[in-house]
Amino acid sequence: MGYLMRVARANGYETLRQLGNTFRNFEGLCQALGLSAQETQGLLGPHPSFWGPSTFSNGLAAIDFNHSQMRWCPLCLRESAHLRGLWLLKISCICNRHSIRLHERCHSCGSTQRLERVNLEQCACGAWLADTRGAYRVDEPLVSLSRAIHAAMKGKSALAGFPAMSLPEWIRLIGYLGQYSETYQPTKPGKIANLHQLDTATTLMHQVSRLLDGWPENFHVLLMTIQRQADSQSSIRRTFGSLYRTLYKDVSGECFQFLRDAFEGYLHEHWSGVVNKRHKAFKLDTIARHPRVTLKQAAKKAGVTPSTVRHFVRVEVIAGNQIELPSGRKLHSIDEQSLKQIAVLAKGCVTLGEAAKQLALPKRRIRELISAGILKPLVSRAHGNAATWLIPKQQLQALFFDGTESSKMTQTISVRYILKYWHLRDGEFQTLVRALFGHQLEPVGKPTESVPLGNILLDEQQTWRWLAEKRFAGGASISVDEAAQRLGLKQQVVYDLVRLGLLATIEDALPGRRVTQASLDDFQATYVSLAEYAGALKKSPRWLLQTLPVRPISGPMIDGSRQYFYRRAELYP
Structure with missing residues (x-):
């Protein structure tokens, strides 16, 4: 288009339409100008519509260009009053040479400049288009992005740290990714309204340049904002909505893989659910490396039952996450780093039967100690219908007692005997254990020998007097x-x-x-x-x-x- 404007003006035409009246088609003009096929293909942009549809050999389409409104850099027009091909692109919004925002309106009358004109020096009102009033410099990331696009006109180009892309690929990336920001995410990204207007193009380019600057930190901020605003946290697809579709369908080309890598990297750090083979769009490495697993998977890897893991999560000895699916089913997940902790916890615990055997007590007495809070199991059948009990071994060790040597011969009696024959009343067993902890009763035996609760020996007369005193203080009668x-x-x-x-x-x-x-x-x-x-x-x-x-x-x-x-x-x- 810019080349045709110069041809028209050089030959005395005032508009491109007058040039079109002379030549019935674009090919006839090129032939008259003596342009080779290679030179014709090197012309960027569409020709006027009165010559019929334009053909493009570089993968671009007519929709990528402005067909009516002109953009320009006033400083470039001062140097040479001709239209640069890059300015015709709808996404073009700055001058790469001078790092200023392009103009699309006359600074004097505010009117747009139509592309059919051939005089690029003055507006119809007489004002000079090379006037720099209103021009301002733009951010460096935006300049870098624009220069990469300019370089792509001659072949694939890349920003530092990003894969090389062709001009159509850059246009596609900007057209889709530029629609997303922390304050707005389109429901159906696609054709962008008013992209022929400079403000719209500037907004898109600025958003993309901001996301690519310091990659992928700013992109992760966008993802985090979308995730926090999402109504559903049960599905990656539903959580990230249209952006998920954009990444895996709209910009699915290999050159855009860096977008998906950054997205999957974000999920690795911030997605509390599981990622499995149902996520077919993800790379196998992403699925294999995801740090969160289901409770069933965690139990299998740690060598314990799923109910054990579930109750570890419930009592918050390991961190877990719960997601409620639309069906109402709840999905639990935990971090793989917790697997070792699960195994250690399970190894450091015993079942109710094992605890009873180690303490030389009946199982029902262990339950009484649990009810009284003397033993605090990590997993309890009394809370949540766990398949088993898991009691920390460390707590059992507190119920092993060292003996105290006596200077006189005393009649002793074991705790198991007391439990079997003394007909203790409700709560008296727990009170006896607390009396042992408080040294109100002292086990008789060797100080170097640690004896389980059920086997410790007590002074029979002293224990009976203690029990009678406790009963009487509690309102019981005496003889x-x-x-x-x-x-x-x-x-x-x-x-x-x-x-x-x-x-x-x-x-x-x-x-x-x-x-x-x-x-x-x-x-x-x-x-x-x-x-x-x-x-x-x-x-x-x-x-x-x-x-x-x-x-x-x-x-x-x-x-x-x-x-x-x-x-x-x-x-x-």
Whole structure:
């Protein structure tokens, strides 16, 4: 087109239409000008439409060019007032020589310049098109991209670090990739409206130059933005939408493989789901190297059951990801780096049966320890219907105890014997274990010998007293003999107090009359023995009995009981 403008002007024509009236077809003009076939093919761009459709030998199409509006560089027009072939491309928006944005409108009247004219020096309003007002420099990445496109007019060209591409391939890349940004992604990328306008072309070129600059970091930022905005994270195709189609169908040529490599590299780092052979568009190496696997695959590689891996994920001892598919099915995946950790965790754990055997305890007692929080399994059948229990060996080690040497001969009893014959009540086994941890009870044995919980030996009398104390503090009743010990009185004295009704008793499931903590507290708050009162005053009991103005409520001379008792309220008014 630019060459035809110069021919028309050199021969006195004012418009290309006048030239077309002289020559009935483009071939006739070329013949008149003496152009060889090679020179004719070297002309870039379409010829005027009145000569019929243009033919292109370099893979370009008529749609790639502007046919009506002209773009120009004012600085280039100052040097030579002719139209450069590159300016005819719709994607062309800057001057590679001067690194400024091209013009498409007169700076004076704002009108566009039609390509049918042959005078490139002045607008119809008289303003000079070489006027540089409004011209500004553009970013270096955009200049580099434009120069690569210019170089592709003579053959394949490449930006540093990218494969070489032909001019049609550059146009295709820019036409598709340039439509995507962090703020906009087309639903159906394809033909671009208003690409003949300079602003549209500049937007496309700028976006592509930004994505290619510092490749692939800016491209990954775009992918991350699309991924965060996606409604679905269950499918790569649905997550990345039209961009996925663009990469694997619209720009599927081998020269665009770097785009797909960058995309698959992003998935390797940021896609939390699995990538498998169903993703047929991906390279086999991408599928093989993807770091995330399904729970079933992880279990097989780690040598454990899938339920074990699932519960490791559930209790967050390993990191996992869950995706809910449109069908409602949930897909779990984990990082392959966790496989070694899974194997170590599983190796460092025992089942419920193994734990019972190591601790010399029945299985139900292990369950009690788990319910009480003394043992904390990584995988539990009580939570989530796991196929098995997995209890860390380290926790079992805490239930092995070293013995304590005793200076006197004591009657000992094992914990297993206590569990079998002492008829412990609910919670008393857990309380006994905590008493061992708190050193309220000390195992009897060699300090250098670590013994499992079920086999440790305890002082029988000390353990019984401890258990009775715990039961009584918890509201359990005691026998009259045990009440006598707590009151510091002889048994016969306490039986007299029960007979006289001064110490209240109850009947429960245990044999004989039983004394509760409440009745003991009530007795001690209401009554005091003569011996206790005399000891507090440091007086003789016999002297007090003769001198006190208060009459005792019970005693040898009152009701035949063995000790005198007074009401506290009468002695301490």
